[in-house]
Amino acid sequence: MNLLEMCDTDAAFVRVETTVEQAIRTMLDRHVGAVAVIDEDRRVAGVFTERDVLRRLSLSRRDPGATPVREVMTTPVEMATRATTPSEALATMVERHYRHLPIVDDDGRLLGMLSIRNVLEARIDTLTRQLDEARSLPH
Amino acid sequence: MNLLEMCDTDAAFVRVETTVEQAIRTMLDRHVGAVAVIDEDRRVAGVFTERDVLRRLSLSRRDPGATPVREVMTTPVEMATRATTPSEALATMVERHYRHLPIVDDDGRLLGMLSIRNVLEARIDTLTRQLDEARSLPH
Numbered sequence: 636m637n638l639l640e641m642c643d644t645d646a647a648f649v650r651v652e653t654t655v656e657q658a659i660r661t662m663l664d665r666h667v668g669a670v671a672v673i674d675e676d677r678r679v680a681g682v683f684t685e686r687d688v689l690r691r692l693s694l695s696r697r698d699p700g701a702t703p704v705r706e707v708m709t710t711p712v713e714m715a716t717r718a719t720t721p722s723e724a725l726a727t728m729v730e731r732h733y734r735h736l737p738i739v740d741d742d743g744r745l746l747g748m749l750s751i752r753n754v755l756e757a758r759i760d761t762l763t764r765q766l767d768e769a770r771s772l773p774h
Numbered sequence: 775m776n777l778l779e780m781c782d783t784d785a786a787f788v789r790v791e792t793t794v795e796q797a798i799r800t801m802l803d804r805h806v807g808a809v810a811v812i813d814e815d816r817r818v819a820g821v822f823t824e825r826d827v828l829r830r831l832s833l834s835r836r837d838p839g840a841t842p843v844r845e846v847m848t849t850p851v852e853m854a855t856r857a858t859t860p861s862e863a864l865a866t867m868v869e870r871h872y873r874h875l876p877i878v879d880d881d882g883r884l885l886g887m888l889s890i891r892n893v894l895e896a897r898i899d900t901l902t903r904q905l906d907e908a909r910s911l912p913h
Binding site: 660689 | 798802805807824825827828829831832871890891894895901902904905908909
């Protein structure tokens with residue numbers, strides 16, 4: 636299974652000039668913990684996550700209705716492409732303490748948002764299938 | 775493997791009267807997405823998570839330095855005990871959309887904090903071991 640098959644290809648996103656308030660409303664409406672932040676060319680410029688809200692907004696005096704998301708998003712952001720393997724994506728997320736990784740095309744445009752949970756669940760599916768196969772072999 | 779073996783038994787916690795600001799600082803210091811909230815008898819009264827910050831604090835006009843965590847924590851909270859199986863815990867978390875589940879003793883006192891990631895990673899370890907065993911059987 637490749638990354639695009641295991642991730643959310645209808646990934647939530649906002650534009651760089653969107654307010655933090657609107658970005659948070661998007662996360663709440665979509666029940667996700669992260670949104671991709673895209674520039675005017677639809678390239679991924681950053682990621683805005685629950686962790687960013689905790690770290691950069693919740694204890695600041697910033698007004699979420701007047702702060703553009705570009706000022707508090709995580710950037711530069713690690714990204715995956717169609718060529719990235721699930722193991723590589725997982726290693727990046729574990730090493731960098733990211734729960735999400737945008738998947739982009741060759742022009743840096745958003746194809747989907749991968750979560751660490753997507754990768755772990757896909758790994759469980761694969762192992763379960765392999766175990767069923769191994770056990771069904773004649774001994 | 776039981777739940778206590780797979781979870782963080784040095785779970786982060788704060789008291790119900792703690793301010794939201796201090797609870798957030800605890801989450802940031804401990805690099806966790808949730809803290810257990812305990813009452814004066816050290817019983818778990820609720821859980822305070824990144825999601826609660828997003829949903830109940832970030833767009834409110836509340837002052838995190840003047841708001842007790844009990845006012846914005848998630849409660850009543852689902853909990854696991856030593857008798858809960860990993861499958862039961864996972865089912866509860868998936869069904870309720872919780873990423874964390876406190877594990878408590880018979881008096882409701884905190885023994886550890888289980889994350890959905892803990893359960894998925896333990897499942898991968900178990901399946902990997904079972905697959906190695908199945909493949910090493912003589913055919």
